[in-house]
Amino acid sequence: MRKVFIESLFVIVGMVITIPYMIWPTPFLMFLFVFVAQPCFLFAIVSALIEIFRDLRKKKVI
Structure with missing residues (x-):
C-alpha cells in the first residue's frame, strides 16, 4: 500500500493546483504552481x- 500512496498524494496536490492555473492564469495561482505544484x-x-x-x-x- 505504501509503495505509491505518498507519491499519489503529492501528484493529486500538484494537479489540484495545476488545473485551475491552466484555466485561469492569475499571479497567485502561478506562485502556487511554481513553488508548490512543481516541487x-x-x-x-x-x-x-x-x-x-x-x-x-x-x-x-540489478
Whole structure:
C-alpha cells in the first residue's frame, strides 16, 4: 500500500493546483504552481524512482 500512496498524494496536490492555473492564469495561482505544484511533482517522481530501484534490488534484478 505504501509503495505509491505518498507519491499519489503529492501528484493529486500538484494537479489540484495545476488545473485551475491552466484555466485561469492569475499571479497567485502561478506562485502556487511554481513553488508548490512543481516541487510536489518532482518529489513524487524522485520518490517513485527510489522505490522502483529498491524493489529491483530486493528482487536481485540489478
